[in-house]
Amino acid sequence: MATAQVMYDFTAEPGNNELTVKEGEILTIINQNVGGGWVEAQNSKGECGLVPEDYIQVMCVVFELQCRCCFSQVANGNNPWSPGGGYPSEPAGGWNTQGHPQTQHNAGITDIHALRQDLCTGIYLLVVFCNSCVCICRFPFSKTPNPELYLLAKLPPKGKDRLPIYVTDVGPVWLYPESPLDCVVADPKKGSKLYGLKSYIEYQVTPNTTSRPVNHRYKHFDWLYERLLEKFGSAVPIPSLPDKQVTGRFEEEFIKMRMERLQGWMCRMCRHPVISRSEVFQLFLTYNDEKEWKTGKRKAEKDECVGPLIFSTIDPEAPELDSVEVEQRCELFSKFTKSMDDGVKDLLNVGNIHWKRCTGPLPKEYQKIGKAFQNLSSVFNTSGYQGETTLTDALTAAGKTYEEIAQIVAEQPKKDLHFLMETNQEYKGLLGSFHDTVAGHKAAIDKVKEADKMMLAGKITTQDKVTMGKRTSIMSYSLQAEMNHFHSNRIYDYNRVMQHYLEEQIRFYETIADKLKLALSQFTTL
């Protein structure tokens, strides 16, 4: 049984079988298979309960690195997570690679972070690939797939699920469906499992194709995200899901916000011509019953055509691309994403400051102005002078109007700035996820450049070189289709969000003007 140290304070929500823990406390893990980001643990007083997995750090685990293909052990060790945190790093003396036919191993471990969140057993089995088995590579733990590995891989026979790319005015584009897919995420409901031991929130997802709602928990969205990342991540930047969050997850505000963000994420996935027609995505949206869902899940998890293999399903209907031109385009795009990232951050920054002012000092000031008017009105009422009431009524009304304005001002950011911020936040994520896709493509291009040297060294044949060129061209088509998809979506999204922002701003200013007009009408100069 593993022991774990608590990294952050966690306060149990009453009636939820949770355990309150303090930073630094040592727990015994009783059950790591509760799921949903939770473990069952016991504290030093013998109290048991659920603790969020992210809040603790397992102190002693044994791990093995095993080649998923030939099952040979690539490395092993223990305590990969030092008490101070951090990922497994190569131990002094190197990984234990005894018993494996190859000497250069653990090449596939690029980002092991995912493990910690996905696996929860006493012994961690890190499944990687040894270099010799890289041909049917699978990179479930890597967020940066190494697509250049596909360049010389032995490919499976072409399946029926082909992803065509056409060349249009704007350049290579995916095949877009005639009627776009869309879905509505709505109606969050509390559910429970483990005989009421654990509560969770279930969202209703209704696609426009069937108009039949299916239920999904956050963890299902997370599962879908992992599948999409695994299957399409090498070619299609998959934006992250909205943040996992444990505390306050039953609060209305939080549920609303998460739902809205899941909706945004689903919309973006629906709008993607490759994602939207994929089997796993369709399963998620349209499964008929629990059995179909489970079967579909298992099938998706066993899908072999993942990682860089996605490129083997892409069919550009065009001649091989000029690599110099492609490189220039990619460089331009990289620069573009970098400056857009800066621009977006800038806007988010200003937006945050503005949000704080609009919800903090500004409405307080309007409130004070309102109070000052009303105060004067009360004073005037004590004058004992005749014919005072018209003025005092009007002053009171004006004061109340400014109090209303205070409220309108305070609530406005939720109505307009919110969507502007959310869209930009989403784009910040999108731009980040693009980075890996572009980097993978660049690595492939670099590999092709080395082709002659590799030929001379006898590492590849002339045929290999031709294959590498062709496959890189496919990757370039794919990347350009993605770039164009990104641009057209960006233009649509920014037009839409700016329209929404300005519309709401106009409504805001007009509402206030109307209220002031009413207040004005009460004053009279004799």
Place this chain on the structure above:
Amino acid sequence: MATAQVMYDFTAEPGNNELTVKEGEILTIINQNVGGGWVEAQNSKGECGLVPEDYIQVMCVVFELQCRCCFSQVANGNNPWSPGGGYPSEPAGGWNTQGHPQTQHNAGITDIHALRQDLCTGIYLLVVFCNSCVCICRFPFSKTPNPELYLLAKLPPKGKDRLPIYVTDVGPVWLYPESPLDCVVADPKKGSKLYGLKSYIEYQVTPNTTSRPVNHRYKHFDWLYERLLEKFGSAVPIPSLPDKQVTGRFEEEFIKMRMERLQGWMCRMCRHPVISRSEVFQLFLTYNDEKEWKTGKRKAEKDECVGPLIFSTIDPEAPELDSVEVEQRCELFSKFTKSMDDGVKDLLNVGNIHWKRCTGPLPKEYQKIGKAFQNLSSVFNTSGYQGETTLTDALTAAGKTYEEIAQIVAEQPKKDLHFLMETNQEYKGLLGSFHDTVAGHKAAIDKVKEADKMMLAGKITTQDKVTMGKRTSIMSYSLQAEMNHFHSNRIYDYNRVMQHYLEEQIRFYETIADKLKLALSQFTTL
């Protein structure tokens, strides 16, 4: 020749014959008769030039207190202003009152502050009244006239300038003219005197009665203020003129502000039924030439019917007032002015904070939002993607709109808050000046209460007591007419200023909404 110490730094304006001086520096006063708030001085280096009188402190002067009536010396001394500042206070051993037939003197010196600003000779002659001459009292230096002294004074024969008071629904009121007097203060022009040695600003004042403009400098307004205070101050609270200010007095902004405030002050004076028909006020507004002005000035300065004697010209057309009821009314009014003063200060306080926000952080934020939009637009322009320009043009326009909004926001307080603040500032002054009038009336009421005691002590006769009662009643009528004048003006002014404020606020919100509508029209969702 007097020496003086510099109290505040003063920087000479080039070409104006001024002398730059530093705090603490010792100057020799060469000419104290330059006038207009200036003295000619020489510094330790031998440099000569003009220095504002308010910025220096005369270190050694001889002063005499002389009865204006019998010319006997009431007191004398020197160095009335200690180096640390302050007003003349009774020296140890008391004032020197030798040579005067009476023993109890200097009763009239209640506030000698005015002296320091008005007289500029090596020897200060403080003109006061000895108690025995109080019957034809004149209190040119007192801002708090002692109206109770009028109660038993020997009055001059009734003149033709009577001030009637009528009793209406709201109580006692002054006789209001059928068509109200008004004037426009405009067209400030730089003039010069002393063969170009000194420059000043001259304003054009045009009354609605003659529509013929007359020219006046600030010091003329100040002269008018002093005359009105002297003549009517016991009965009519005379609000102070806008602050004297020396540095920056030729700056456009300052001149505009002073003109606006002089206009406000003149309007208030024009609206007062007693002030507006007075000879001195009419002279100020309608003199035909320099000669008429000078003759009129001299006449006004020699006017004997000043201070509490003004009550001798008031004719209430009604029976003697019940002093208990009057006292209650006065108490109510005192409470009212106190709470209104609080309310006004509160509003001024909030207004100041709001002003700072509107002209400081808020427009900066709108500017940043505008810049962020324009920045994104520039980034989008580098995408190399077709069909980008509609969005980038719209984004740039939206960005510029927010920059314009920044400017509108920053300039708005000048358009609306400004007048709200100015009116309240004016009322703060008015409420302050009312305090003395009410206090004077209260002193008279208290004197009447002592009448029986004084009769027993043989200090007054039965006839005196009757006279005191009648005269106090006249003072009460006058005060109530003033209160009612104040209330009706207040109701008018606050209605007007609130209307103005709200109208400008509406225009502000509508202008922004219109600008945003224009910006919105450029966006398009394909």
